[in-house]
Amino acid sequence: MTAAPASLHDSFNIRDNPTPEFIRAIRDRFPVEREVDELLTRKMQNRSGPPYRRITLDELEANLSRMLTDLGVANFVITKPGWFTGGVSKIQMGFTLEWDDPAKGRRKERLVLRMDPSEGSNTTSRSREYELLEAFRGIIPVPAVYWLDPDGRWFTQPALIYAFAPGVTKSRATQTGQVSGLGTNFGPELRAKLAPQFMAHLAAVHDFDFSSRSFSTMDMPEAGTTQAALWQLNRARRIWEEDRGEDFPLMDVAANWLEANVPLLDHASIVHGDFRSGNFLFDEETGQIGAWLDWERAHIGDRHRDLAWMTQSTMGHYSEDGKTYFVCGLIPLDEFFDRYTRTSGLSVDPDRLAWYRILNCYQIIASTVATANRVARLGKSHQDPLLTRVKGMAPTVELELSLCLKERL
């Protein structure tokens, strides 16, 4: 039993300026993949630094020019820089680049710069995102990726440059899907066009054969062990411990249950990590999916992590009569797992699904209750007003967590 400090409420704010001992103790307690460990450690080491200062388009353009010059990109011209909105965790600038491509000659393309703020709602790797976008080119629709600033050498924070993908995340007619496309109602016509592609792309991700590939940013968990699940559990628990501003006994109950019931990995897949409506762009006229985005939470692990994520209650919606729940607004829940198994050839295990559903709830609560508050409190991101809003999602997920836990106890 530890002695309670003078103000327990304020004592959580050691996380605003964490000591090396505090950082080390959490690292030691929750082992994670190497790349994730480096990112989270860097986050904590930088936390006491200054708040985010709004960067201008001119500054970004100047950084971009330096990067392209240093990388030997010949005769480039940057035009039409502009902000992109809609994302929560990354700063995004669109621009047009004309340059001499050694392979294709003179070319002109609309591109996107995607950069970390000082600290975001998700601490994730641009390098990993780059590797995955490269790996899935030609497998499912993804934007072509061009350049990477892995450690903020040119942009002060890690950044990635990829092709602009046209399309929308939701129909212009819909009023739903208020935060990054969550709960989007596509309507019957679009649903019929998008759902088969959604399932096929999901299967392609989980069936992707990476045996001949080596990823420098992702560790390979051993099948037949609990390693894959433990890395994800430890990541979520580490984030909760690093960012929280309060005790929440329900989270402790969840952590105990997850720790006591860690599942074995039956088959190692690429897990997208945020495979849902809002993270694909489609053509509103044809209903064709043109690009899958936001690979930042991807890892090698258990496909049930993705399956549990996309079937989580806030990701979809009920039909008007309240009888049918549409997974990601696309596929009726009672058909979803059969269709997945038919398309992918991979089984769905209800126990693993239940474990990852509880883990996902834990992770979302950590992100919306702990991280979003800590980052906005310290003024660390370009989207602090949006981060204060996501707390409104937390109680629904807390309810889901308590119901899932009760079912399993």
Place this chain on the structure above:
Amino acid sequence: MDHSDTGLRAICKSLTDVIAPSLQPDDPLAREQLGLIVHYLEFLRSRLDHLHARERFQLADARALAARVRNAVQGASGTATLESTIAAADDLLADPWAATGDLREATARANHAVSEIVQAAPGLPAEVSRRLSLAVIDGSGDRIAMERAWYLPMGLDPSPAEILPLETLLRRHAGDHENSATAE
């Protein structure tokens, strides 16, 4: 008379009528954030009259959770801290003039005492540990219900029709400490 509501209302109107049209058309991020800011201020306006009641609710709720946990793990180590946090909560809840900061601190202490017991649960006999987990889950229901009502204006709850009025939920623990003191 407090004029905070008038102040927030005036600020929202100014942001919408004066500031919004003056934003640069090529700065969608600024326009998006202005919308979020006005929405948050309107949300805060709708909650101004309930802020102190929420602190009292949270303490009463944390106290009720601590009492459930005490009953679930009778005799386990750490229950002495639970007892003292429950007693401290009762004292504060009996005081109609208890300061907001004191209520918040007592809530933090009650939740901390419960969390410490739950974190040590893997060392308890399986049946006690299960009872404890269920006590926490059941004891978290009122907090979750109140927070769903609190954040309802954010528009993020997928089932808004099932949420009870905030005023009803904030009164849910009213009188708990008196009943408990009588029973004990």
